[in-house]
Amino acid sequence: MKTVSFFEPVRVQIEQVEALMRSQSNGHHSELAAALDHLLSAGGKRVRPAVTLLAGRMLGGAPERLVTLAAAIEMLHTATLVHDDLIDGALFRRGSPTLNAQWSPAATVLTGDFIFARAAKLAASTDSIEVMHLFSSTLSTIVNGEIVQLFSGRGKANRDSYYHRIYAKTASLFETAASAAAILSPVSDETVEIMRIYGREIGMAFQIVDDVLDFTGEQATVGKPLASDLRQGLVTLPALNYLEVWPEDPDMAAILAGTISEPCVARLIAAIRQSGAIQRALEEAEQFVKRGVDALSSLPDCVERQALLDLAEYFVQRQL
Amino acid sequence: MKTVSFFEPVRVQIEQVEALMRSQSNGHHSELAAALDHLLSAGGKRVRPAVTLLAGRMLGGAPERLVTLAAAIEMLHTATLVHDDLIDGALFRRGSPTLNAQWSPAATVLTGDFIFARAAKLAASTDSIEVMHLFSSTLSTIVNGEIVQLFSGRGKANRDSYYHRIYAKTASLFETAASAAAILSPVSDETVEIMRIYGREIGMAFQIVDDVLDFTGEQATVGKPLASDLRQGLVTLPALNYLEVWPEDPDMAAILAGTISEPCVARLIAAIRQSGAIQRALEEAEQFVKRGVDALSSLPDCVERQALLDLAEYFVQRQL
Numbered sequence: 001m002k003t004v005s006f007f008e009p010v011r012v013q014i015e016q017v018e019a020l021m022r023s024q025s026n027g028h029h030s031e032l033a034a035a036l037d038h039l040l041s042a043g044g045k046r047v048r049p050a051v052t053l054l055a056g057r058m059l060g061g062a063p064e065r066l067v068t069l070a071a072a073i074e075m076l077h078t079a080t081l082v083h084d085d086l087i088d089g090a091l092f093r094r095g096s097p098t099l100n101a102q103w104s105p106a107a108t109v110l111t112g113d114f115i116f117a118r119a120a121k122l123a124a125s126t127d128s129i130e131v132m133h134l135f136s137s138t139l140s141t142i143v144n145g146e147i148v149q150l151f152s153g154r155g156k157a158n159r160d161s162y163y164h165r166i167y168a169k170t171a172s173l174f175e176t177a178a179s180a181a182a183i184l185s186p187v188s189d190e191t192v193e194i195m196r197i198y199g200r201e202i203g204m205a206f207q208i209v210d211d212v213l214d215f216t217g218e219q220a221t222v223g224k225p226l227a228s229d230l231r232q233g234l235v236t237l238p239a240l241n242y243l244e245v246w247p248e249d250p251d252m253a254a255i256l257a258g259t260i261s262e263p264c265v266a267r268l269i270a271a272i273r274q275s276g277a278i279q280r281a282l283e284e285a286e287q288f289v290k291r292g293v294d295a296l297s298s299l300p301d302c303v304e305r306q307a308l309l310d311l312a313e314y315f316v317q318r319q320l
Numbered sequence: 321m322k323t324v325s326f327f328e329p330v331r332v333q334i335e336q337v338e339a340l341m342r343s344q345s346n347g348h349h350s351e352l353a354a355a356l357d358h359l360l361s362a363g364g365k366r367v368r369p370a371v372t373l374l375a376g377r378m379l380g381g382a383p384e385r386l387v388t389l390a391a392a393i394e395m396l397h398t399a400t401l402v403h404d405d406l407i408d409g410a411l412f413r414r415g416s417p418t419l420n421a422q423w424s425p426a427a428t429v430l431t432g433d434f435i436f437a438r439a440a441k442l443a444a445s446t447d448s449i450e451v452m453h454l455f456s457s458t459l460s461t462i463v464n465g466e467i468v469q470l471f472s473g474r475g476k477a478n479r480d481s482y483y484h485r486i487y488a489k490t491a492s493l494f495e496t497a498a499s500a501a502a503i504l505s506p507v508s509d510e511t512v513e514i515m516r517i518y519g520r521e522i523g524m525a526f527q528i529v530d531d532v533l534d535f536t537g538e539q540a541t542v543g544k545p546l547a548s549d550l551r552q553g554l555v556t557l558p559a560l561n562y563l564e565v566w567p568e569d570p571d572m573a574a575i576l577a578g579t580i581s582e583p584c585v586a587r588l589i590a591a592i593r594q595s596g597a598i599q600r601a602l603e604e605a606e607q608f609v610k611r612g613v614d615a616l617s618s619l620p621d622c623v624e625r626q627a628l629l630d631l632a633e634y635f636v637q638r639q640l
Binding site for chain 2: 028029031032083086087104105106107109110111112113114116117118120121123124125127128129132133135136137139140143144146147148150151
């Protein structure tokens with residue numbers, strides 16, 4: 001497994017990102033500092049900062065601006081999680097209690113807003129208008145995606161809307177993590193485009209594997225009930241693949257109609273696991289990763305490029 | 321009354337700001353467009369855009385960038401109101417139902433986030449890193465102020481914390497509305513500082529008068545129960561002034577301790593109105609306005625400068 005090695009070339013900078021993120025509550029209310037500390041301690045492997053730092057280092061960007069950008073990206077990600085968990089009423093994330101599990105909705109909304117504000121401040125500190133544009137567009141894309149999901153009918157099973165959703169939810173920020181690093185580096189527009197493709201494709205793969213883990217993961221590891229998306233009427237790629245083969249499955253029909261019973265969910269999880277739908281979803285994730293990896297083929301080999309390739313491979317392997 | 325005349329020099333641009341704000345939902349989910357439309361139709365006199373447009377026009381800024389900045393400022397203001405009303409559970413604002421009165425908390429949180437995102441996008445479109453910095457700092461200040469208020473104990477009566485609160489809540493955005501307009505204009509740092517002072521001082525006055533109106537307004541006009549701040553344990557300037565003269569008032573003590581009865585609130589409103597506390601608060605607002613007006617005295621006279629002076633005067637007169 002390469003779960004750790006791809007961080008190696010940017011280990012020091014990742015620590016700088018961590019410190020920069022924590023310092024964002026300096027001079028503000030102590031409860032904010034506590035909340036930010038809780039959120040940052042709870043988690044995340046910092047794969048988005050790793051993408052930014054590796055891409056920027058590979059392309060010769062100024063280290064300090066890249067650390068600032070990486071912190072902006074991860075703070076934006078953190079802020080969206082805070083509001084997401086509040087909206088979903090999620091009580092745990094990665095095994096730690098969510099902010100809304102401990103705080104009032106009011107404090108949770110405001111903490112999310114504060115982290116958005118600090119993310120924007122960090123993005124502005126890259127001193128690049130182009131990065132700032134990309135950053136605010138990405139935030140619009142992410143939030144619009146959540147709104148589309150909120151207002152779309154339960155159980156709408158549609159491959160096109162699935163791709164749109166995972167782009168908005170996940171791939172758009174990986175795309176920005178990679179391409180904004182290129183924008184801050186002395187490279188051509190073509191290279192920025194290469195990095196944009198790399199980020200988008202591995203981001204799509206990342207979310208597909210997340211959706212697979214929702215069916216295959218150990219419940220204790222995932223930290224939420226299996227098939228949590230399906231329970232909410234959200235049809236992800238494994239379920240889409242299954243539906244293509246078994247369009248009339250009565251358990252699926254019941255769940256999509258909102259009639260959820262545990263035996264029914266358990267039967268369906270088993271059926272999806274056995275149907276090849278999971279395998280086909282993973283193959284598709286591998287295709288996304290391949291396109292991301294191929295995009296980098298024209299760039300000269302170096303330690304960071306290899307790490308970006310390893311990171312891309314990790315994105316599909318992590319489910320195994 | 322000069323309630324209308326100060327808009328005159330920038331009437332066309334205010335309409336452009338309005339159109340630009342409404343266009344921010346283009347290409348996004350239709351429910352978002354409906355929400356934004358509702359919010360923008362419901363209100364506001366657009367005094368913040370007026371400050372930006374008048375200041376920028378006076379100082380020779382490019383009209384298009386000023387319209388963009390003014391839209392960014394008003395969108396930021398709108399987003400904070402959406403989350404505020406959700407947090408306070410407010411059902412009406414300016415006589416119109418709030419978003420949270422009609423929508424789920426989830427949709428309301430996300431709509432606020434979307435408007436923040438579009439405000440940031442508009443701020444980035446001014447193509448000024450300095451404006452972007454100011455913009456994101458102001459958002460941090462506003463949100464931090466709300467968090468301080470949320471976590472501060474009920475009934476803490478303190479003049480210093482009051483000034484800090486109204487700066488964060490209101491004056492900081494007026495300060496940015498005025499100074500960012502100067503930043504986008506071909507003027508010296510001294511002039512930017514003059515506009516910063518003007519914006520901050522009239523912003524302080526604006527909030528003091530808002531707080532006065534909470535005691536003196538007609539309930540139908542204000543759109544919420546009188547003394548709504550005090551009912552929530554929030555001690556504003558009229559109450560602070562009253563407390564200085566009547567520190568032992570039993571009705572005040574009861575309300576600050578959280579024991580709220582209508583007869584007690586009614587007695588206290590009457591007592592505050594008769595005590596001179598309102599008048600002293602208004603005199604203080606006038607002093608803030610005077611400092612704001614004085615700041616402009618070194619700038620050459622012109623239609624826009626006169627409008628900014630009128631606008632400042634209006635900020636205290638509007639209670640009468």
